[in-house]
Amino acid sequence: MKSISKLFRFGPGPSSSHTIAPSIAVRSFRSLLEGKEITSIKVILYGSLAYTAKGHNSDKAIEDTFAPYPCEVILDKETKVEHPLTMKFIAMKGEKEIIERTYSSLGGGEITSNDDLRVIEKDIYPFRDFEEIKSFMKGKGLKNLKEFALLFEEEAIDDYLKEATLRMFSSIEKGLKKDSLIPADNNPKLIWRRSAGKIYQKALEIEESEARREILMTAYAYAVGESNASGEEVVTAPTCGSSGVLPAILYYEYKDEGVPLEKIKDALYVAGIFGNIVKQNASIAGAIGGCQAEIGTASSMGAAALCYLKGMDLFAQEYAAECAMEHFLGLSCDPVDGYVIIPCIERNGMGVLRSYDAYLYAKYVAPIRKNEVSFDNVVSAMKLTGDALGDAYKETARGGLAQILKEYKSST
Ligand code: SF4
Numbered sequence: 001m002k003s004i005s006k007l008f009r010f011g012p013g014p015s016s017s018h019t020i021a022p023s024i025a026v027r028s029f030r031s032l033l034e035g036k037e038i039t040s041i042k043v044i045l046y047g048s049l050a051y052t053a054k055g056h057n058s059d060k061a062i063e064d065t066f067a068p069y070p071c072e073v074i075l076d077k078e079t080k081v082e083h084p085l086t087m088k089f090i091a092m093k094g095e096k097e098i099i100e101r102t103y104s105s106l107g108g109g110e111i112t113s114n115d116d117l118r119v120i121e122k123d124i125y126p127f128r129d130f131e132e133i134k135s136f137m138k139g140k141g142l143k144n145l146k147e148f149a150l151l152f153e154e155e156a157i158d159d160y161l162k163e164a165t166l167r168m169f170s171s172i173e174k175g176l177k178k179d180s181l182i183p184a185d186n187n188p189k190l191i192w193r194r195s196a197g198k199i200y201q202k203a204l205e206i207e208e209s210e211a212r213r214e215i216l217m218t219a220y221a222y223a224v225g226e227s228n229a230s231g232e233e234v235v236t237a238p239t240c241g242s243s244g245v246l247p248a249i250l251y252y253e254y255k256d257e258g259v260p261l262e263k264i265k266d267a268l269y270v271a272g273i274f275g276n277i278v279k280q281n282a283s284i285a286g287a288i289g290g291c292q293a294e295i296g297t298a299s300s301m302g303a304a305a306l307c308y309l310k311g312m313d314l315f316a317q318e319y320a321a322e323c324a325m326e327h328f329l330g331l332s333c334d335p336v337d338g339y340v341i342i343p344c345i346e347r348n349g350m351g352v353l354r355s356y357d358a359y360l361y362a363k364y365v366a367p368i369r370k371n372e373v374s375f376d377n378v379v380s381a382m383k384l385t386g387d388a389l390g391d392a393y394k395e396t397a398r399g400g401l402a403q404i405l406k407e408y409k410s411s412t
Pocket of ligand 1: 241242285286287290291292294295332333334335340343344347395
């Protein structure tokens with residue numbers, strides 16, 4: 001498993017797989033061009049990257065990062081590739097190909113390449129799953145995941161997580177103040193005026209405490225989801241598409257429940273370890289595992305973090321993380337016209353509520369009835385389900401809501 005900092009990257013939305021990762025790949029490729037006479041760049045995008053490049057702004061992110069080189073982006077929807085998020089870069093001198101490299105996006109802004117091994121991030125945790133982590137912790141007498149993580153992370157991790165917390169909160173506070181339209185190339189299906197601020201105002205009018213809490217959390221999740229869809233900076237948690245869930249739960253605990261910032265930051269250790277287990281054993285990318293891999297993982301991370309903030313032990317954290325994921329199993333990734341707007345923003349809102357429900361189950365149901373499903377079990381089930389989902393349901397904008405809304409709008 002890699003550093004948990006790799007789950008909380010800073011960058012522009014709307015997609016860690018489709019904007020942040022390609023930009024990182026371009027920067028690595030560009031470093032190979034130094035001292036060479038290059039006149040232009042040819043880029044070929046395959047799989048999900050080809051199907052949703054426009055809505056996800058992949059072509060623009062790539063062109064901007066290659067500037068001032070002239071750059072031609074080709075969307076190849078025909079060629080079958082092993083990895084659904086594959087991109088090929090070719091540096092040209094006139095008509096001659098000088099250097100070619102192929103990269104793949106793994107989700108959450110991580111990339112890999114058989115041609116450019118410099119981009120491969122190192123594993124720092126020598127564990128495969130949560131069972132191994134629990135057994136190690138038991139042997140060492142460790143009680144919490146922060147203590148565990150600090151045995152393997154670099155010293156700078158604590159400052160990094162503090163910065164991540166502040167940036168998450170800044171994204172919520174900025175998002176609550178905006179009411180502009182989310183840019184979507186004047187697509188009539190996707191006229192979405194930012195609504196987080198109005199939802200927040202509505203929440204303040206609600207007297208019933210449970211409903212008020214749910215609508216406040218929704219407002220916070222929307223604030224980030226709408227910022228992400230607008231291409232503004234967010235913190236991946238674990239991806240851009242699902243970046244509203246964990247921050248919303250943390251911000252609610254900070255702002256509305258008065259939990260100190262230092263403790264909120266420590267909850268990222270907990271969320272990070274659970275997210276890492278999913279990333280290692282299944283996937284956090286919608287293009288690989290469907291939306292269960294993004295919103296399901298984010299909701300698991302939020303549930304475990306909330307249990308930690310409420311003073312609950314490791315077993316409760318595992319129960320909540322498992323429960324949150326289990327009830328997102330099978331959720332497909334079907335962004336309408338390839339924009340991270342419908343259903344993505346609302347899914348962040350529902351994701352945070354599921355995190356809270358899972359915490360309540362861990363607190364009140366778990367002591368009555370033992371959970372038969374471990375976190376590792378649900379991650380394995382998520383991988384099986386993701387592998388079985390057809391390509392149309394994995395960030396290609398060809399199935400589910402993307403298909404239905406396309407057909408409905410074209411018939412009216
Ligand atoms: S549907 Fe889910 S996985 Fe797909 S882009 Fe939207 S948030 Fe990401």
